[in-house]
Amino acid sequence: MTDQLNPDSLLLAGSNDAADLQVRHDVAAKSPSSTRRRFHRRHANSAKPRRPLAAVRYPRVIFTTLMGAMAVLSAAGGVLMLMLWQQESSSGVLTSQLDRVWELFDVLRQIERFAAFALLPAAVVWAAIATHNVGRATGRRRNELVAALSIPVAVGGVWAVGDAVVAPAKDWVSGGAGVVLQVVFVLIPLVVFERIAETAESRRRPLRFAVLLTALYLGLLQGLGGLSNITQTSDPGEWSKLGGYLIVLSLVQVLAAIAANEAGRALEDGAQHRYELRHAFGESVLSQAALT
Numbered sequence: 001m002t003d004q005l006n007p008d009s010l011l012l013a014g015s016n017d018a019a020d021l022q023v024r025h026d027v028a029a030k031s032p033s034s035t036r037r038r039f040h041r042r043h044a045n046s047a048k049p050r051r052p053l054a055a056v057r058y059p060r061v062i063f064t065t066l067m068g069a070m071a072v073l074s075a076a077g078g079v080l081m082l083m084l085w086q087q088e089s090s091s092g093v094l095t096s097q098l099d100r101v102w103e104l105f106d107v108l109r110q111i112e113r114f115a116a117f118a119l120l121p122a123a124v125v126w127a128a129i130a131t132h133n134v135g136r137a138t139g140r141r142r143n144e145l146v147a148a149l150s151i152p153v154a155v156g157g158v159w160a161v162g163d164a165v166v167a168p169a170k171d172w173v174s175g176g177a178g179v180v181l182q183v184v185f186v187l188i189p190l191v192v193f194e195r196i197a198e199t200a201e202s203r204r205r206p207l208r209f210a211v212l213l214t215a216l217y218l219g220l221l222q223g224l225g226g227l228s229n230i231t232q233t234s235d236p237g238e239w240s241k242l243g244g245y246l247i248v249l250s251l252v253q254v255l256a257a258i259a260a261n262e263a264g265r266a267l268e269d270g271a272q273h274r275y276e277l278r279h280a281f282g283e284s285v286l287s288q289a290a291l292t
Contacts, residue, residue, distance in 0.1 A: 049137055056133055059123070060265070066116075073115070078243045082239070088239070124149075125148075133271045138200060157188075183215045202273075206259055209263075210262075225242065226245075
């Protein structure tokens with residue numbers, strides 16, 4: 001990325017940042033003391049860019065890979081249901097065969113549960129490091145703890161609402177209200193990372209798309225069913241429906257994994273780009289000072 005940067009554009013960008021900072025400094029100097037304190041806290045480290053930590057990509061790769069693995073598990077469950085339905089249509093299914101299929105289905109559920117448990121800490125670690133990198137690159141500190149905790153808070157809220165409201169709902173109104181409340185919890189990380197992305201001047205569309213797909217996934221999971229909440233049945237008519245539901249759900253999960261990976265990479269690239277711009281401007285200032 002560095003060798004694609006135009007030195008003139010870097011100097012111009014840096015000069016614009018410096019001019020803007022000087023104007024803000026002049027305004028703050030004429031403002032009350034509380035405003036001046038806020039200004040100095042915000043821009044205290046603005047002249048000291050530090051290179052973002054390269055390790056941030058590893059937890060991102062881990063949690064997006066686990067998201068993809070969960071999509072594969074949903075697709076495997078869908079294929080299993082469709083094969084069972086086809087077997088029943090062609091030659092019938094023995095009781096022992098049906099029991100074996102549901103045993104395999106339970107194994108897929110267990111693997112999905114382990115993947116979900118491993119996904120959460122990886123996402124939390126990525127959020128903390130990515131937020132820290134934005135602070136290092138821009139000189140404007142963002143709270144890593146708030147960013148990291150926004151993810152388990154959203155997951156915990158979705159799980160609690162699903163268990164207390166959606167699962168025992170007797171009609172579609174109560175169930176729909178529960179899903180809406182779950183989406184509200186999903187929006188918490190969006191609000192947090194929107195501000196972080198704004199600081200890094202990174203692309204925010206992938207983040208919004210990832211949250212939209214997550215909300216769609218929750219609606220499908222609660223409305224149609226998923227690998228984790230499908231109940232065992234011996235009705236062949238239900239097998240084809242469950243298989244189709246799981247295939248559709250797996251496609252949404254794949255798209256969500258791609259969007260989450262792109263959202264994370266956009267934030268990382270934004271922090272790296274801001275560091276390179278500010279570092280290049282600092283180098284140009286030092287070289288000009290040495291010449292004079």
